[in-house]
Amino acid sequence: MPKGRDLLGCGGKAIVLGRVKQAKGAAMVDPKESIRDKNLKARPERSALGLPMPDDFHLHLRQGEAMVLYARREALSFGRALVMPNTLPPIASSESISIYKKQILAALSEGSGFEPLMSFKLLPGMSAEDLRACAEAGAIAGKYYPSGATTNAADGPRSPDEVSEALDAMEESGIVLCIHGEDPEAPSLGREIAFLRQVEGIMTRWPRLKIVLEHLSTAEAAAFVASGPPRLAATLTAHHLLYTIDDMLGGSLNPHIFCKPILKSAADRRALRLAAFSGSPKFFFGSDSAPHPRNRKESASAPGGVYSAPTAIPALAGLFEAEGTLAALPGFLAQFGAAFYGLASPSGYIELLKCDWVVPGEIDGVVPMCAGEKLAWNFA
Numbered sequence: 001m002p003k004g005r006d007l008l009g010c011g012g013k014a015i016v017l018g019r020v021k022q023a024k025g026a027a028m029v030d031p032k033e034s035i036r037d038k039n040l041k042a043r044p045e046r047s048a049l050g051l052p053m054p055d056d057f058h059l060h061l062r063q064g065e066a067m068v069l070y071a072r073r074e075a076l077s078f079g080r081a082l083v084m085p086n087t088l089p090p091i092a093s094s095e096s097i098s099i100y101k102k103q104i105l106a107a108l109s110e111g112s113g114f115e116p117l118m119s120f121k122l123l124p125g126m127s128a129e130d131l132r133a134c135a136e137a138g139a140i141a142g143k144y145y146p147s148g149a150t151t152n153a154a155d156g157p158r159s160p161d162e163v164s165e166a167l168d169a170m171e172e173s174g175i176v177l178c179i180h181g182e183d184p185e186a187p188s189l190g191r192e193i194a195f196l197r198q199v200e201g202i203m204t205r206w207p208r209l210k211i212v213l214e215h216l217s218t219a220e221a222a223a224f225v226a227s228g229p230p231r232l233a234a235t236l237t238a239h240h241l242l243y244t245i246d247d248m249l250g251g252s253l254n255p256h257i258f259c260k261p262i263l264k265s266a267a268d269r270r271a272l273r274l275a276a277f278s279g280s281p282k283f284f285f286g287s288d289s290a291p292h293p294r295n296r297k298e299s300a301s302a303p304g305g306v307y308s309a310p311t312a313i314p315a316l317a318g319l320f321e322a323e324g325t326l327a328a329l330p331g332f333l334a335q336f337g338a339a340f341y342g343l344a345s346p347s348g349y350i351e352l353l354k355c356d357w358v359v360p361g362e363i364d365g366v367v368p369m370c371a372g373e374k375l376a377w378n379f380a
């Protein structure tokens with residue numbers, strides 16, 4: 001069965017992109033059969049879009065009861081996700097990786113087929129042995145959060161020197177280094193650009209280390225990654241592709257799209273879009289879906305993070321279609337990330353239908369990305 005929600009039934013004519021597995025009746029939809037609601041029969045025929053099962057290479061699932069909701073929600077849109085380790089306490093040992101992975105798998109509905117890919121947090125003083133144990137527990141990436149850069153990052157390294165033994169071992173064993181590339185000492189809008197020098201330093205000191213610069217927000221960072229060697233790649237989020245800083249605070253303040261790194265200018269967004277549309281395997285999707293409950297977001301001290309998991313795929317389909325670049329979507333969502341991490345391409349497919357719907361104001365106790373906005377695509 002295709003994944004996704006059935007929020008509105010629409011008849012469909014299929015467009016099939018990428019290497020979609022042709023399960024029974026999956027990619028080509030008979031419009032008559034797919035209309036389940038009699039009231040919709042009068043509607044004009046809708047287009048359907050088949051996509052290979054998306055991967056999400058940057059996801060926050062949190063802990064406890066909320067994690068159950070967030071994991072189930074993510075599994076409706078994605079086949080795999082790289083789960084971030086900035087929980088409290090952090091995921092930073094083989095034991096915590098195994099326990100967290102088990103908890104995530106236990107949270108999923110039966111037969112979801114969703115696979116959590118695990119990461120660990122690089123903490124000052126981590127040894128090569130610690131690193132090898134994390135790798136044995138199944139981690140495919142270590143996350144570098146500069147101390148104080150974002151949510152739950154106070155314990156991160158203040159310089160790469162503090163995690164040099166772990167980085168040596170990661171280079172040796174092919175574990176990917178994921179970097180939150182912001183210098184917390186720099187002014188808030190200049191933090192990403194200020195950190196690029198440190199990334200250069202890491203690349204020089206560890207010449208074989210594979211690096212993903214996470215959630216790019218500036219034209220400079222996109223150019224930096226594009227001009228780097230193949231072992232340097234980047235994730236792009238849906239919110240940095242959709243919004244600018246003016247959407248967040250140009251009118252009234254919208255804390256629900258406040259995130260780290262902060263949304264930037266329209267010129268930056270243009271550069272990020274061009275990177276996503278380029279078909280370069282260096283740029284792939286990582287949602288950075290980072291839910292914070294509505295009351296925390298609507299408080300005097302709102303934390304950064306956008307809950308994009310429920311809406312990222314329909315919103316991206318709309319963006320790529322509007323820009324005439326739908327052909328670039330399968331590589332971005334379901335090919336380049338897996339190839340960079342040395343994983344098999346995802347199996348399975350999802351199907352979207354062209355069908356206007358308004359995103360609810362709250363999902364899972366969180367205000368989701370695009371809340372109240374009309375989107376043109378929805379899950380079949």
Ligand code: NCD
Nearest residue numbers: 060150151259260290304305
């Ligand atoms: C993330 C979170 O809330 O965990 N917040 C965010 O603004 N993106 C952490 C992160 O990735 O920076």
Ligand code: ZN
Nearest residue numbers: 058084288290
């Ligand atoms: Zn994140």
